[in-house]
């Protein structure tokens with residue numbers, strides 16, 4: 219009998235494959251064992267027998283020996299630029315220490331700090347250093363150790379900064395200064411506390427960052443380390459957490475791309491500054507836009523913050539907080555108000571940008587959905603996602619599907635496994651109706667649901683988040699298939715890349731995560747132990763565990 223391609227079930231668009239993966243379990247293709255690629259595109263999916271027909275003398279064979287070929291993971295929200303960076307010298311304070319317990323950490327930073335220059339640190343939790351019992355304010359503690367140089371220490375969450383008097387002076391903040399848009403200058407009985415919430419802190423950090431010497435090279439090295447970690451976790455596409463373009467980050471990205479070191483496809487998302495000249499920002503966005511999906515660096519979505527963070531009292535809530543450090547803002551605050559967001563989304567749509575919007579509170583979610591609705595009514599066809607989405611008003615649950623808005627969640631930390639969010643109960647009061655992180659509800663309402671790491675706020679591994687998504691009962695996702703979709707094809711859709719990546723299909727980019735075992739039938743515990751053996755982007759092996767020494 220003559221074997222023809224059709225007779226043995228060959229599923230191929232070309233017969234000249236340059237690379238053939240064999241002896242694999244192929245996710246989404248139960249009868250296939252081989253996948254062939256030509257010039258970075260998947261051109262063959264079929265049995266081993268059929269695979270023999272499409273290879274030629276020059277075909278490179280990669281025998282996966284029973285390992286599982288998965289679509290490369292798509293991480294919809296990842297601070298790959300910042301996560302592994304040591305820019306600023308890395309004054310690391312304690313995540314657990316109280317205000318006075320931080321003193322030895324600060325003294326250590328002072329010993330290693332260059333006099334006359336900014337000290338940039340990170341690592342505390344606001345709650346731990348703000349206590350009524352302390353005799354000193356956070357400002358006094360910093361001033362006592364750093365009397366003659368400006369200091370800014372970013373909270374672990376990045377949503378507040380602990381600063382000294384020199385840092386306050388650098389941006390002209392005094393007791394009389396009004397809170398800047400999207401931020402709060404924390405005061406207590408007419409005393410400055412040295413704590414700047416959200417955008418008030420961002421303004422100081424911008425100053426500090428731009429004063430640094432050698433920041434390009436340090437940023438470059440940080441980005442390369444970040445990209446290596448991303449590749450080692452099977453991630454082939456990244457939606458950038460934010461591009462602080464006024465800090466020179468865009469040039470770093472372009473250089474990494476030009477040097478051929480971009481080992482992931484990255485949609486970098488320029489940050490919309492809540493204050494400052496809107497037209498100048500638009501002009502910059504227009505200049506840097508690019509959306510050729512065969513390129514690895516894409517720029518067609520912005521990052522925009524609707525609100526802040528629950529713990530700071532800056533997440534925008536529909537009902538007032540019961541406990542807050544900023545009683546003057548009982549519902550929280552906006553980085554960008556609904557009215558401004560509406561303006562931004564329409565202007566951005568006109569120059570070819572969608573948006574990835576930070577929303578934590580149900581008020582922030584509600585206002586952002588309103589702004590998107592207005593943009594769509596005005597004719598926008600761009601992609602929009604809300605990320606974090608910790609609280610959603612019941613009436614808004616159906617709007618994600620009807621407006622075509624992606625809901626993006628981070629499930630990488632095990633605290634998501636607990637049904638009750640104790641901080642929410644303390645700050646907002648008990649509401650039996652309220653789900654923190656309502657991913658299950660939104661999924662059931664038909665929303666496009668994506669998962670992301672928010673690295674390094676959360677761990678990087680997609681496998682951990684996938685395992686957690688199916689460990690949350692009805693609060694989570696109903697099946698492993700749904701959880702895998704949420705880390706592959708759904709975020710690809712959110713990035714406007716679902717024709718290019720997110721599944722193993724003929725004509726799509728050869729973006730793979732090779733896993734030690736097929737996770738489709740594993741328990742959550744086993745999934746967390748599964749290893750990424752190899753990561754392939756556009757047919758190029760960007761990570762190979764066998765060649766990486768541990």
Ligand SMILES: [Zn+2]
Nearest residue numbers: 295297459672
């Ligand atoms: Zn983030």
